[in-house]
Every structure is written in C-alpha cells, then in structure tokens.
Amino acid sequence: MLQIENLTKTFDPGTVNEKKVIDRLNLQISAGDFITVIGGNGAGKSTMLNLICGVYPADGGKIILAGNEIQDMPEHKRAKDFGRVFQDPLMGTAANMQLAENLALAFRRGKRRGLSWGISEEERELYRKRLATLGLGLEDRLNDKIGLLSGGQRQAVTLLMATLNAPKLLLLDEHTAALDPNTAEIVLNLTDQIIREQKLTALMVTHNMQAAIDHGNRLIMMDKGNIIYDVRGPEKQKLKVEDLLRLFQELSGGSGFSDSMLG
Amino acid sequence: MQFLLAVEGAIAQGLLWSVLALGSYLTFRLLNFTDMTVDGSFTTGACVTAICIVNGIPPILALLVSLLAGGIAGAITGFLHNKLEIPEVLAGILTQISLYSINLRILGRANQQLLQYDTIFKQLQNLLAEIGLKLSSDRVAIIIGLIFVTIVIVVLYWFFGTEIGSIIRATGNNEAMVRALGQNTENTKFIALIIANSCIALAGSLVGMYQGAADVGMGAGAIVIGLASIVIGEVILRRVIAFGSKMVAVVIGSIIYRIIVALVLQLGLSTNDLKLLTAIIVALALFLPNAVSKHNAKKARELAARETRDA
Numbered sequence: 001m002l003q004i005e006n007l008t009k010t011f012d013p014g015t016v017n018e019k020k021v022i023d024r025l026n027l028q029i030s031a032g033d034f035i036t037v038i039g040g041n042g043a044g045k046s047t048m049l050n051l052i053c054g055v056y057p058a059d060g061g062k063i064i065l066a067g068n069e070i071q072d073m074p075e076h077k078r079a080k081d082f083g084r085v086f087q088d089p090l091m092g093t094a095a096n097m098q099l100a101e102n103l104a105l106a107f108r109r110g111k112r113r114g115l116s117w118g119i120s121e122e123e124r125e126l127y128r129k130r131l132a133t134l135g136l137g138l139e140d141r142l143n144d145k146i147g148l149l150s151g152g153q154r155q156a157v158t159l160l161m162a163t164l165n166a167p168k169l170l171l172l173d174e175h176t177a178a179l180d181p182n183t184a185e186i187v188l189n190l191t192d193q194i195i196r197e198q199k200l201t202a203l204m205v206t207h208n209m210q211a212a213i214d215h216g217n218r219l220i221m222m223d224k225g226n227i228i229y230d231v232r233g234p235e236k237q238k239l240k241v242e243d244l245l246r247l248f249q250e251l252s253g254g255s256g257f258s259d260s261m262l263g
Numbered sequence: 264m265q266f267l268l269a270v271e272g273a274i275a276q277g278l279l280w281s282v283l284a285l286g287s288y289l290t291f292r293l294l295n296f297t298d299m300t301v302d303g304s305f306t307t308g309a310c311v312t313a314i315c316i317v318n319g320i321p322p323i324l325a326l327l328v329s330l331l332a333g334g335i336a337g338a339i340t341g342f343l344h345n346k347l348e349i350p351e352v353l354a355g356i357l358t359q360i361s362l363y364s365i366n367l368r369i370l371g372r373a374n375q376q377l378l379q380y381d382t383i384f385k386q387l388q389n390l391l392a393e394i395g396l397k398l399s400s401d402r403v404a405i406i407i408g409l410i411f412v413t414i415v416i417v418v419l420y421w422f423f424g425t426e427i428g429s430i431i432r433a434t435g436n437n438e439a440m441v442r443a444l445g446q447n448t449e450n451t452k453f454i455a456l457i458i459a460n461s462c463i464a465l466a467g468s469l470v471g472m473y474q475g476a477a478d479v480g481m482g483a484g485a486i487v488i489g490l491a492s493i494v495i496g497e498v499i500l501r502r503v504i505a506f507g508s509k510m511v512a513v514v515i516g517s518i519i520y521r522i523i524v525a526l527v528l529q530l531g532l533s534t535n536d537l538k539l540l541t542a543i544i545v546a547l548a549l550f551l552p553n554a555v556s557k558h559n560a561k562k563a564r565e566l567a568a569r570e571t572r573d574a
Contacts, residue, residue: 053443055442074447075442075443076441076442076445076446076447076448077445079442079443079444079445079446080445082443084443086439090437091437091439091440092440092443093437093440094432094433094436094437094440095436095437096432096435096436097429097432097433097436101429102433104429105429105430105433105440105441105444106444108426108430108444108445109443109444109445110444110445111445113426113427113429113430113446114425114426114427115422115425115426115427116425116426117424117425117426118424118425118426118428118429119429145504
C-alpha cells in the first residue's frame with residue numbers, strides 16, 4: 001500500500017548542526033497494517049511521518065502510495081490520502097472556530113472547496129452521531145469554540161477529524177504524549193476502536209512501550225534514522241517491555257532508551 | 264449645537280472609514296496577518312475614483328474600479344509574501360511604498376479636487392432633494408455609509424461562512440492544520456489579502472468622494488486608524504464572539520474613534536497632533552485590557568492569600 005525506498009533526510013546540511021535524521025530508510029506497509037513505532041529521541045520517528053505527508057521534502061529516495069510516487073508532491077496535495085494527529089493537542093484544531101466548523105473543515109479534506117455554505121444541516125447530524133461514539137459528551141457542544149475544550153477532548157476531536165472520511169493512511173505522531181495518563185488511555189482506546197471499526201491502515205509513533213506492544217499488529221523500532229527491528233503477528237503479541245529494552249540495547253549498540261520511555 | 268453638528272460629521276466619517284477598519288480586521292484578526300498595504304491601497308481607492316470621475320465615468324462605476332484596484336494591491340502583497348518569500352510586514356511595506364509612486368502616476372499630480380464633479384454623495388443628495396427631502400451632506404454621508412457598511416458586512420459574513428471562507432478563517436488559527444486538511448495556505452492568504460484590500464480601497468473611494476478630493480498623502484496613518492477602530496470596538500464590546508457581531512463592533516469602534524477625535528478638536532487640539540493622538544489611543548486600548556486582567560489576577564491572589572491566612 002505504502003512503500004518507502006531509500007528515504008534520506010538531513011537537517012541543516014553544511015552547518016555545524018548537520019544531522020542525518022533519516023538514513024536510507026526502507027519500509028513496506030500493507031493495507032490494514034496498524035504499526036506502532038518506537039525509538040529513542042532523535043531516532044527519526046516523527047521525521048519519517050513528516051516526510052510521508054510532506055511537511056518537508058525528502059533529500060532522496062521514494063515514497064510510493066498505491067503505485068504513485070508522491071515524494072515530490074506538496075503537503076496539501078498529499079493530504080487527501082492522509083489523516084494526521086499531532087503530539088500537540090493545539091495543532092490539530094482551529095481554536096477560534098466551533099467544534100462543528102472544525103469537523104466540517106476536516107470533512108472536506110483533500111476536496112475542492114467552493115462557495116457553498118461551509119457546513120450543512122445533514123452534516124451536523126452526522127457530526128453529532130460521530131461525536132457521540134467518543135463517549136465524551138461532546139455531541140452537545142457542536143457550537144462551542146474548540147478552544148474551550150480540554151487537551152484530551154481536543155485530541156479526541158482531532159482523531160475524529162483525521163478519520164472522518166477514511167484516509168488511506170492514518171499518521172499518529174505521539175498523539176497521547178501530552179495528555180495525562182487517564183486521558184491518554186481513553187484516547188488510545190478510541191484510536192484502537194476507530195482503526196478497527198473502519199479497518200484503517202495506521203502508523204502510530206509512541207513513547208509508551210507497553211502501548212506499542214498492546215496495540216496494532218506490527219511494531220517497528222527505529223534508531224539513527226533507520227529501522228532496526230520489525231516484528232508482527234503472534235511474535236509481537238508475546239513481547240514484553242523488558243524484551244524491547246534488551247533488543248534495543250543489542251541492536252542499537254547500547255545507546256539505550258532514556259528512563260522517560262518506560263511509560 | 265456646534266458639537267452636535269460635529270458628532271454628525273463624526274458618525275458619517277466613522278461609517279465611511281469603518282469599511283477600511285473591516286478590511287484591516289480581516290487581515291489583522293481573522294488571518295493573523297500584519298498587512299501594511301493599507302495606507303497605499305486606501306489612497307489608490309481614492310485616486311482611481313477621482314481620475315475615473317474626472318474622466319466622466321459614473322461615480323458608482325468608479326467605485327467598482329477602485330475596488331478592483333485595491334484587490335490588485337492586495338494581490339501584489341500576497342505575491343511578494345508567497346512567491347518571493349518576503350516576510351509579511353515587509354511585503355506590505357514594499358507594496359505600500361510602491362503604491363505611493365503608482366498613485367501619483369494614476370492621479371498625474373499630488374491631488375485632485377472633485378468639487379465641481381458629481382459623486383454618489385451629491386447624486387443621492389440631489390435625488391432626495393427632488394422628492395422634497397433636504398438633507399445636510401453629513402446626513403447623506405451617514406445614509407451612504409450605512410448602506411455600504413451593511414453591504415460589506417453581509418457579503419463578508421456570507422463569504423466567510425462558505426467552504427473557502429471557513430478554510431481562510433482556519434488559516435488564521437492554525438496553518439499546519441489547514442495544510443494537513445489539503446488546502447494550500449498560500450492561496451487562502453492570497454484570497455484574504457485581495458478581499459481585505461478591496462474593502463480598504465472601497466473606503467478610500469468613499470472617503471475621497473465625501474471629502475471632494477483625492478490626495479496622494481491622504482492614506483498616511485490609515486493603518487493605525489483601522490487598528491484604533493478594531494481595538495476600541497474590542498475593548499467596548501469585549502464579550503461578543505460571533506463573527507457578525509465582531510464586525511459590527513469594528514464599525515462601532517470606528518464611529519467612537521471619530522467622536523473622540525471630534526471631541527478633542529472641539530477642545531482645541533491642533534489637527535497636526537491627530538496622528539499622535541491616534542497612536543496614543545491605540546496604545547492605551549491595547550494596554551488597558553492587559554492591565555485590567557493583571558490587576559484582577561493580583562486581586563484574586565491577595566484574596567486567596569487572605570482566605571488561607573484566615574482559615
């Protein structure tokens with residue numbers, strides 16, 4: 001479904017800060033995969049996601065989505081195929097706009113926007129229903145400005161927005177990292193539920209290794225801009241956090257996870 | 264009596280200039296874009312109208328041509344910012360300063376009197392006189408101001424409720440999100456700049472006709488007057504959040520600004536000091552809400568401290 005070939009990205013080339021963040025990375029994602037991505041700080045996890053959706057251009061390599069090379073397309077043109085949820089709950093929504101308006105913007109992701117009214121009555125009904133599935137009581141707050149919602153609520157709404165019209169690939173960039181443990185758990189379970197119900201293909205970066213094991217059908221570990229471990233199916237289900245830590249020590253040559261990763 | 268007459272003039276001016284404030288509101292607040300084109304595009308509106316009228320084009324048509332000219336000015340700022348990647352403030356300043364030369368070219372001289380020509384103000388005044396309604400020119404200006412302000416607010420309210428308008432509003436909130444939702448933020452800024460500067464040129468056209476002259480220097484400080492209207496409106500109507508009401512607040516802010524100006528002029532302030540006064544008003548209007556909320560926070564802290572001590 002999505003194929004990444006020899007992808008390379010260097011930040012600040014030619015300066016003292018030069019850093020090779022993605023180094024000849026190869027990855028094959030099949031339709032229906034729910035892949036969790038772990039790795040230390042600076043391993044290139046977020047960069048990989050940003051390269052896939054085009055936040056910045058790759059230096060080299062190919063990104064092939066459903067047979068089409070997309071690595072040279074601008075970000076807004078790729079958006080029709082990707083649903084995204086960011087780490088910062090403020091980044092996925094427009095604070096000064098109503099909940100319903102935000103959903104309406106997302107409902108038109110990748111479509112041509114014209115001069116018809118920004119939101120229709122039937123849509124409101126649809127949004128009410130979809131918000132109800134979150135179980136956060138947001139279905140009664142369609143006309144509230146998003147800025148009035150808590151971080152967790154905003155992140156749940158962003159998740160809904162990203163999946164409102166099924167994306168080819170859902171990209172989750174540590175989307176629960178900024179939330180308190182309880183809310184993170186709720187949003188994570190919602191993520192699982194939505195991906196399962198809509199049979200989405202997803203890539204989820206997380207710092208929480210237990211979550212990386214519990215969710216999805218495949219797990220990849222990254223280090224120094226490349227994938228050092230790739231496991232799926234029953235073998236993944238059997239993993240324990242200690243196994244991952246040990247594997248990381250062996251495979252990364254001992255650079256080690258920080259304590260903060262033992263979430 | 265004299266002051267009441269001055270207030271009438273102030274309301275007329277406030278309404279006409281509020282069209283400029285509405286344009287500024289779109290870029291400054293809705294798009295979160297510091298657009299410095301204003302001083303130039305406002306003058307362009309007046310100059311284009313003057314030259315059209317002098318050349319025998321009907322005033323209402325001249326108004327539409329001005330609208331178009333303002334849109335082009337906005338497009339140039341958008342081009343400089345989007346395509347040449349010049350920072351937004353500088354892009355606006357470059358357009359503004361080049362418009363000074365262009366406006367001189369349009370007008371062919373530094374100013375153009377319109378006293379002996381027909382304007383929409385005179386036309387309406389004559390029309391009303393024919394049906395036996397003799398109104399002072401300020402009252403006619405109030406009527407025309409109300410008509411145009413209403414049209415502008417209705418059109419903007421409609422446009423910013425459409426799919427394109429919604430995504431422009433979102434651009435002012437969160438550009439990253441807009442791109443993630445498949446919209447080119449360069450385009451949304453471009454459209455907003457065109458619309459905003461069209462409004463501003465429309466205001467220039469109206470003010471030029473009202474004053475009976477276009478002058479290449481008439482736009483100096485227009486941006487600060489627009490900003491003054493916006494912040495006065497926001498300070499006075501602090502609780503309104505809906506887009507339509509916010510635009511009405513801007514209009515009210517513009518009228519209040521003009522009344523303040525009329526008042527201090529009556530009190531004997533020299534017109535030369537007006538720009539300084541305007542800057543002080545804007546500074547105060549921006550500072551006061553912050554000062555009040557800081558004061559309230561301090562009060563709350565003191566109260567909490569006293570309660571803990573008493574407990």
